[in-house]
Amino acid sequence: MPHSHRLLHRAAPFIVLLLLFAIVGWSTSGVSTASGKVLERQVLELAPPIDISAPTDEDNSTDRSFDHIVASGETLSTIFDDYHLGQTVLYAILSADEELLALDTLRPGTRLHFVLDKQDQRLEQLDLHLHPGRTVHYRRTPSGIFEFEDEISPTIWYQRIVSGPIRGSFYLSALRAGLDKADIVAIQKILQDKINFNRDVRADDRFEVVMGIEMSDEGATGNIRVEGVRLLLRNRVVSAFMHKDGNYYDPNGESLLRAFLRYPTQRHYRISSPFNPNRHHPVTGRRAPHNGTDFATPSGTPVMATGEGVVTRVRNHPYAGKYIEIKHTGQYKTRYLHLSRILVRKGQHVERGQRIALSGNTGRTTGPHLHYELHINNRPVNAMTADIPTATHIPKAEMASFKQRMEVLRTVMISTEAHLATSRESNQEKDS
Ligand SMILES: [Zn+2]
Incomplete structure (x- = not known):
């Protein structure tokens, strides 16, 4: 399967109050200060939408670009229809998003930035501004496929x-x-x-x-x-x-x-593709992370929630297939992809070990398997080796x-x- 993306963690220099850096140095995604500073939650500051008919680049020979602010009820599909960008391009973008699934649920107010080729109006780049500090870029490569770059600020x-x-x-x-x-x-x-x-x-x-x-x-x-x-x-x-x-x-x-299960199935199936943030695409040689663990499960294998939580996504994606996302107490999130049948609803509370789906072969697969992801603090980690509450101390x-x-x-x-x-x-x- 063509994986076509790479991951980039921008490490912009950052001047901060490092009062307690040494003490809280365990935090991989940042540091905390104990200054007791009160910071109110900030609402995303959104740029106003720019008229599609008005090119933003002054140089006429360059690509033109515009912003779109996601409105309630809109999906990537309806947005692509509105701008006549074409289904082929939509699917090329969704293909690049398979390992992130960042475009699969767009929140109203999210800003999308489109860059079109001046000559043939072809989409060259799509930027998803998820929140200040995180933008995902989807770029067309010379071979015509799209690759992503997940730009995360410290x-x-x-x-x-x-x-x-x-x-x-x-x-x-x-x-x-x-x-x-x-x-x-x-x-x-x-x-x-x-x-x-x-x-x-x-x-x-x-x-x-x-x-x-x-x-x-x-x-x-x-x-x-x-x-x-x-x-x-x-x-x-x-x-x-x-x-x-x-x-x-x-x-x-x-x-x-309460403890998590290490495996999302009763039996421990062979791992057909391990978690690998540095996986390289066999053709392009580019970095193409595999954010989950693939188990060689025959279709119809019961899939269990690995921890107690609430179902936050029940989706059908052209490449990820039928999938479920669960938010757990603590900083944990799990995903289960390529399912044949989903047995839970969005918003439903599930217990650890509860049967939530049957594994399958939906989406882009080379055979029946279960792709299982664990995220800690909003970052995918190796579910087979990560620190999860299995121990009691x-x-x-x-x-x-x-x-x-x-x-x-x-x-x-x-x-x-x-x-x-x-x-x-x-x-x-x-x-x-
Ligand atoms: Zn996988």
Whole structure:
């Protein structure tokens, strides 16, 4: 199968406050600061659509380009129809997107940038601006196929504290304090084996949550996560902290998330193609990452959710075939491609080990198989070797870094407790 893309991680120089870089050096996608800086979520700043009839390039001999802002209800297919770009080109682009599936669900407000050949109006390039700090370029190659370049800027995780007294339920109190519903549900899941939120929480107990907000040099990426949580109850303190593996642990390093399955099938089938971020295309020689693990499953093999979660995508893609995406508690996401039958709905809650589909041979395949992907912190990783919550305790060798990290989050929580209203100012004074 022709894979035709390459991956590029731009490493633009970046001047940041490296206050705690050494302490939180485990974060592969960025660093956090414990400055307690309050950063509001930023809405994508969108350029206004440019009229298709008006070439943006002054030089008449060059290609012309235009932007399109995705409206509600639009798909890549309807957009290509509107601009008369042609089905052949659409499929060439979708082919290049098979290993990313970034174009398969377009969010309203997302900006697409098209570059057309001046002479024959042929599409030469499509840029998908997913969020500040991440753009995927799909470019036509001399051989006529498209290849992608996933341009990811370095990011930093900033911390924002959300805290307050509990009045009524924890859920409503956290909602009042400004936490998202999804984050509150996640916190309740993380602490579900430690506390009964109906029975154990009383008026005037307190909660403190450290939220991570991902920032690139172009603004907030829109990615946020719970980094630490502490409930100060009348007779005890219950807390959870995120480790570099995307899992949450109590102060002793005991896992708080339920274990994942390593394999998405009952039987362990032969791996016909392993995860390989550096796979090279046999013809073009270009880098063509394989973001999943292929198992040689006969069609009709029951496929299981490897962890508890919520189904976020049920799609049929011309190259990925029928596929499912599941968002799990913690920083995990899984995908299951080339299915023959899907047994779940979008939005459905699934348990670990639940049968979600039957494997198949849909999309572009050379034979029946199951392509299984695991993403941690929005990056594909090798599902066969990655750190997943299979163990119940942080490995001994990682305990020191976990404890350091936990102390940083605790310090942030304590300092915020005392100086909630003036944290920004006091931090600036402290630094200068
Ligand atoms: Zn595959």
